Amino acid sequence: xxxxxxxxxxxxxxxxxxxxxxxxxxxxxxxxxxxxxxxxxxxxxxxxxxxxxxxxxxxxxxxxxxxxxxxxxxxxxxxxxxxxxxxxxxxxxxxxxxxxxxxxxxxxxxxxxxxxxxxxxxxxxxxxxxxxxxxxxxxxxxxxxxxxxxxxxxxxxxxxxxxxxxxxxxxxxxxxxxxxxxxxxxxxxxxxxxxxxxxxxxxxxxxxxxxxxxxxxxxxxxxxxxxxxxxxxxxxxxxxxxxxxxxxxxxxxxxxxxxxxxxxxxxxxxxxxxxxxxxxxxxxxxxxxxxxxxxxxxxxxxxxxxxxxxxxxx
Numbered sequence: 127x128x129x130x131x132x133x134x135x136x137x138x139x140x141x142x143x144x145x146x147x148x149x150x151x152x153x154x155x156x157x158x159x160x161x162x163x164x165x166x167x168x169x170x171x172x173x174x175x176x177x178x179x180x181x182x183x184x185x186x187x188x189x190x191x192x193x194x195x196x197x198x199x200x201x202x203x204x205x206x207x208x209x210x211x212x213x214x215x216x217x218x219x220x221x222x223x224x225x226x227x228x229x230x231x232x233x234x235x236x237x238x239x240x241x242x243x244x245x246x247x248x249x250x251x252x253x254x255x256x257x258x259x260x261x262x263x264x265x266x267x268x269x270x271x272x273x274x275x276x277x278x279x280x281x282x283x284x285x286x287x288x289x290x291x292x293x294x295x296x297x298x299x300x301x302x303x304x305x306x307x308x309x310x311x312x313x314x315x316x317x318x319x320x321x322x323x324x325x326x327x328x329x330x331x332x333x334x335x336x337x338x339x340x341x342x343x344x345x346x347x348x349x350x351x352x353x354x355x356x357x358x359x360x361x362x363x364x365x366x367x368x369x370x371x372x373x374x375x376x377x378x379x380x381x382x383x384x385x386x387x388x389x390x391x392x393x394x395x396x397x398x399x400x401x402x403x404x405x406x407x408x409x410x411x412x413x414x415x416x417x418x419x420x421x422x423x424x425x426x427x428x429x430x431x432x433x434x435x436x437x438x439x440x
Contacts, residue, residue: 190411203412219391226312227369234320242328258318265315270382273311277302303384312373320365327361364431371424391417
């Protein structure tokens with residue numbers, strides 16, 4: 127072998143000779159892989175929380191739905207879900223959830239459109255975003271008390287209308303403690319939630335799309351019917367599903383406002399679990415199992431639509 131060939135074979139990184147990376151022991155782990163391994167440790171509290179407060183309660187609900195009070199296996203709890211009163215509670219709950227989702231979705235979309243594409247000042251956008259974040263979480267007993275103090279039979283607006291305008295609000299057919307009163311109360315936290323959800327989708331609407339359509343001679347109506355609405359439709363439907371699920375599982379607001387006068391599934395579950403008259407915890411588990419199925423379907427549909435809409439937001 128010539129001296130030149132020997133030098134070539136002995137030079138690191140060339141063919142036939144091991145490079146520096148080839149000489150590294152296989153037990154060594156790259157810093158990036160070590161960092162990724164440590165990052166998984168940070169998720170352990172989340173997985174523990176999800177197991178203790180989501181998976182474990184959900185599994186107990188499923189198991190309890192197929193048991194009697196003595197622990198024996200049975201299908202009677204699920205068969206009882208077909209009773210007219212229970213089916214009616216599901217229908218009423220779905221009706222309230224769908225109505226508030228539509229009202230909150232449409233009104234929230236219009237407000238978000240004015241904020242994002244309406245040319246409003248940036249300071250107002252910041253204020254509306256902050257207010258929406260607070261208002262969307264203002265629910266339960268405080269929200270019910272706020273509406274009772276405002277629109278109740280001796281509420282502020284009711285008294286002002288009676289005193290200064292001579293209008294008796296409750297003589298017009300309005301009743302805060304009815305279906306439409308509960309719908310109005312739910313809509314209060316549905317609108318800001320819709321604003322928070324749909325704003326990123328509206329921000330993702332590129333100006334170049336509008337300019338291109340105008341250059342091609344399209345009218346504003348044609349732009350929205352052929353570009354704007356098809357792009358925003360998955361995001362809007364996903365937001366509608368999320369609003370539906372948000373109202374479907376609400377309990378404290380409805381109970382504090384109506385006191386159980388409206389036949390809702392969450393209130394019926396509470397009566398079965400902790401009630402003195404209608405005390406049947408396993409039937410309550412079955413009712414909750416039905417709600418879990420509805421919520422699971424909503425979450426899957428929301429995830430699918432969100433995946434479609436994320437392509438346009440990018």
